[in-house]
Amino acid sequence: MPKLNVLVNTGRTIDQGRGKEMGKLSDVYQKDVTQCQIDPEDMRTLKLRRNANVKVTTEFGSVVLRAVKSIRGPHPNMVFISYGPWASMISDPETHGSGMPSLKGMSGVLEACPDEEVLTMQELVNQLREE
Amino acid sequence: MPVVESVTCPVCGTFCDDIELVIENNRIIEAKNACAMGAAKFLNYSDHRIKTPLIRKNGELVEATMDEAIEKAAQILVDAHYPILYGWSNTCCEAQRVGVALAEEVGGVMDNTATVCHGPSIMGVQDAGIPGATLGQLRHRADLIVYWASNPWDAHPRHAERYSMFSEGRFEKSTWTQYLSRLRGDMSKKKIQRASNLVLKHDFCFDYCKEQNEGLPCTMYQNKRRTIVVDVRRTRTADSADCFIQVEPGKDYELLQALRVLVNDGELDVDEVAGVPKDTIEELADVLVNCKMGVIFFGLGLTMSKGKHRNIDAAINLTRDLNGRTKFLIMPMRGHYNVTGANIVTTWQTGYPFGVDLSNGYPRYNPGETTANDILRRGEADAMLVIASDPVAHFPKSSSQSIAKIPLISIDPEVTPTTMLADVILPPSFAGIETEGTAYRMDHVPLPLKKVVEPPKGFISDQEILRRILQKVKELKKREMD
Numbered sequence: 001m002p003k004l005n006v007l008v009n010t011g012r013t014i015d016q017g018r019g020k021e022m023g024k025l026s027d028v029y030q031k032d033v034t035q036c037q038i039d040p041e042d043m044r045t046l047k048l049r050r051n052a053n054v055k056v057t058t059e060f061g062s063v064v065l066r067a068v069k070s071i072r073g074p075h076p077n078m079v080f081i082s083y084g085p086w087a088s089m090i091s092d093p094e095t096h097g098s099g100m101p102s103l104k105g106m107s108g109v110l111e112a113c114p115d116e117e118v119l120t121m122q123e124l125v126n127q128l129r130e131e
Numbered sequence: 132m133p134v135v136e137s138v139t140c141p142v143c144g145t146f147c148d149d150i151e152l153v154i155e156n157n158r159i160i161e162a163k164n165a166c167a168m169g170a171a172k173f174l175n176y177s178d179h180r181i182k183t184p185l186i187r188k189n190g191e192l193v194e195a196t197m198d199e200a201i202e203k204a205a206q207i208l209v210d211a212h213y214p215i216l217y218g219w220s221n222t223c224c225e226a227q228r229v230g231v232a233l234a235e236e237v238g239g240v241m242d243n244t245a246t247v248c249h250g251p252s253i254m255g256v257q258d259a260g261i262p263g264a265t266l267g268q269l270r271h272r273a274d275l276i277v278y279w280a281s282n283p284w285d286a287h288p289r290h291a292e293r294y295s296m297f298s299e300g301r302f303e304k305s306t307w308t309q310y311l312s313r314l315r316g317d318m319s320k321k322k323i324q325r326a327s328n329l330v331l332k333h334d335f336c337f338d339y340c341k342e343q344n345e346g347l348p349c350t351m352y353q354n355k356r357r358t359i360v361v362d363v364r365r366t367r368t369a370d371s372a373d374c375f376i377q378v379e380p381g382k383d384y385e386l387l388q389a390l391r392v393l394v395n396d397g398e399l400d401v402d403e404v405a406g407v408p409k410d411t412i413e414e415l416a417d418v419l420v421n422c423k424m425g426v427i428f429f430g431l432g433l434t435m436s437k438g439k440h441r442n443i444d445a446a447i448n449l450t451r452d453l454n455g456r457t458k459f460l461i462m463p464m465r466g467h468y469n470v471t472g473a474n475i476v477t478t479w480q481t482g483y484p485f486g487v488d489l490s491n492g493y494p495r496y497n498p499g500e501t502t503a504n505d506i507l508r509r510g511e512a513d514a515m516l517v518i519a520s521d522p523v524a525h526f527p528k529s530s531s532q533s534i535a536k537i538p539l540i541s542i543d544p545e546v547t548p549t550t551m552l553a554d555v556i557l558p559p560s561f562a563g564i565e566t567e568g569t570a571y572r573m574d575h576v577p578l579p580l581k582k583v584v585e586p587p588k589g590f591i592s593d594q595e596i597l598r599r600i601l602q603k604v605k606e607l608k609k610r611e612m613d
Contacts, residue, residue, distance in 0.1 A: 007380055009363065009364070009380065010435075011282065011285075011431070011432075012282065012285045012286040013285050014167055014168070014284070014285045014288065016285075017142075017143075017167070017168040017171075017285065017286065017288075018167050018168055018171040019171075021142060021168050021169075021171040021172035021175065021176070022171050022172075022175040022178060022179075023175065023178050023179030023545050023546065024179070024521065024524065024545065024546060024547045024548065025179045025546055026175075026178070026179065028171075060527065060528060060529070061528050070364075072364050072365050072366060072367075073364075073365075075363070075364045075365075078363070078364070078380065080364065083524075083525060084524055084525075085523065085524045085548050088524065088525055088526060088527055088528060088531065089528050090528075091527045091528070092527065093504065093508055093527035093528070093529045093530060095498075095499055095502065095504055095505055096439060096499070097498065097499030098250065098251050098254060098439045098440050098498050098499055098502075099242075099246045099247075099250050099251075099485070099486055099498040099499055099502025099503070099504060099505060100246065100247060100250050100251050100434060100435060100439055100504075101247065101435075101504055101526070101527045101530075102435065102436070102437070102439075103247070103431075103435045103527075104380070104381075104431070104432065104435040104436045105380045105381045105435075105436045105437060121548060121551070122551065124548070125523065125548050125551040125552055128523070128528070128531050128532050128534075128535045128552065129535045129552065131532055
C-alpha cells in the first residue's frame with residue numbers, strides 16, 4: 001500500500017464551528033471532524049477516492065479518517081484535519097515550556113486504509129479509558 | 132411574537148452585540164444578524180442537552196439529584212491533593228470569580244482554555260507589551276488589515292463585516308465592491324478551469340504561487356482600506372483579501388523577523404524567506420510602512436506552531452518597529468466568547484492570567500509547569516473539574532488518557548467526549564441564553580450576556596453550581612477538622 005510523508009495541520013472550519021454549537025453528537029460536527037482534507041494531487045498519488053478511509057500516523061498515534069479533496073489547495077504533502085477528538089489522537093503533546101501542545105505542523109504518514117473503520121466518538125472515548 | 136434586540140452572541144471572541152432573537156413559547160425561533168455559528172447555537176442549543184445530574188456508579192452513569200451530585204463533586208475535590216479546575220471560557224465572569232475562590236479553597240490549579248489557545252500570546256505580551264486598541268477604533272480608522280495565521284471566515288465569521296475589511300468606518304470605507312469584483316474574476320477562472328478539464332482531460336490548476344512571485348497586486352498601493360492574509364494555505368479569508376502571502380509551515384518567525392529587518396532599513400541577503408521571495412517581502416514592508424493606520428490580527432497558526440510565544444514576540448516587536456514609522460496595532464483573535472474574561476478575572480483575583488497553581492496557598496504561575504497539559508502529562512493531577520469546556524476533544528491523547536484515570540467532574544449542559552468520561556455531571560443553564568452575566572470581547576471590552584428564555588425547571592447557573600460546591604467543600608473540610 002503506497003504511503004506519503006505529510007505535514008499534518010489542524011484548525012477550524014465553519015462546519016466544525018456550526019457543529020460544535022449544535023452539539024458534539026450532531027451529524028454536522030461528526031462529519032466535519034472525521035474528514036482529512038488532502039491535496040488533489042496527493043489523492044491521485046495514493047489512488048484515493050472521495051470518502052475512502054485513510055490512516056494518518058504520527059509519532060504520537062494514528063487515526064482513521066475519511067479522505068476528501070481539499071478545495072484550499074494546492075498544498076502538496078500537507079493534510080488538514082478540523083479540531084476535534086480524532087485530530088487530538090495524533091497531536092504532539094510537547095508544550096516546549098509554554099503550556100500549549102503543538103497542534104499544527106506535525107510530521108506524519110498518510111496511507112489508504114480500506115480494512116479499518118472510522119471509530120465512533122464513543123469508541124474513541126472507550127479507547128482512551130482502556131489504553 | 133416578542134423580539135429581543137441587542138443580544139450578545141455567546142460563541143466566538145468577536146462577541147457580536149447586535150443579534151435580534153424572535154421568541155415563541157420560551158423558544159428561540161429566529162436569530163437575525165447571527166452568523167452560521169451563532170444561529171446554530173441559538174436555534175439548536177438544547178438538542179443534545181443533559182437533562183439531569185449524573186453520577187457514575189459501577190462504571191455506569193446514573194441519574195442523581197443536584198444536591199447529591201454537588202456533594203459528590205465537593206467530596207472529590209476535598210479528597211484530592213492536586214486538582215485541576217479547567218475551562219471557564221464559555222461562561223460568565225461571575226462564575227469564573229467563584230471558580231477562583233473554589234480553586235483557592237481546594238488548593239488546586241486554575242487554568243482556562245487560553246492554555247491551548249492564546250496562552251503563548253499572553254506570554255508574548257508579558258515579554259514585549261502590546262500596542263492595542265478597541266475594535267471600534269480599528270473599524271473607523273484602520274486602512275491596512277493584516278490577518279496573520281488567522282482565518283476569520285471560518286472561526287470568527289462576522290469579524291470582517293463588523294470590524295475590518297467589510298465594515299463601513301467613519302474614515303475608511305468598506306471594500307465589499309472590490310471583493311465582489313474579485314469574486315466574479317475567480318468565478319471566471321473556475322469556468323476556464325472546468326472547460327480546460329473537459330478539453331485536456333485532466334485537472335488544470337491555477338498556480339496561485341505564480342501570482343505571488345510576481346509581487347503584490349497593484350490594488351495594494353491604492354489609497355483605500357486593504358487586506359493582507361499571511362497563512363500556510365489559501366483559506367477563504369485569503370480569497371477575500373487583496374493579497375495572500377503563502378508562508379511555509381512553521382516559518383512565520385523567519386518572515387516576521389525579515390520584515391523587521393526591512394522596516395528598520397536593513398537589507399536581506401537571501402533570495403527568499405519562509406518560501407516568500409525577497410522582492411515580495413520588500414514590497415510588503417513598503418506597504419506596511421506606508422499605511423496610515425495598520426493592524427495585525429493574529430491567530431492560532433502562530434501560537435500552536437513551532438516557536439509558539441516567540442512567534443508572538445516577533446509579531447509584537449514588528450508592530451513596535453512599525454510604530455516608529457507609522458501607526459500600527461496588534462490583536463489576538465480570541466476563540467471563545469469569554470476567554471478574555473477568564474484571563475481578566477483570574478489576573479484580577481490572583482495576579483496571573485492562566486495556569487495558576489494555588490496548591491501552596493498562594494498563586495504561582497509558570498507555563499510549562501503549572502499548565503493543565505503539562506500537569507496531566509506528568510500524571511500529577513488526582514482530580515479534575517471541567518466547566519464550560521471539552522478538553523477530552525481538544526487535548527492531545529496522552530493528556531486525555533490521564534484525565535480518564537482520575538475522578539472527573541463536568542459542569543456542562545451538553546453531551547461531549549468530556550462528559551462521556553466524567554464521574555459526576557452537573558448540567559447548568561446556558562450562559563448568555565438562559566442566564567445573564569458579563570463577558571469580555573477580544574479587545575477587552577466588557578459586555579452583558581442576556582437572559583432571553585427561561586431555563587428548564589431545576590436548572591441553575593454555572594455560578595450557582597460553583598457557589599454550592601464551594602459551600603459544600605467548606606462544610607466537608609470543617610467536618611474533617613472537627
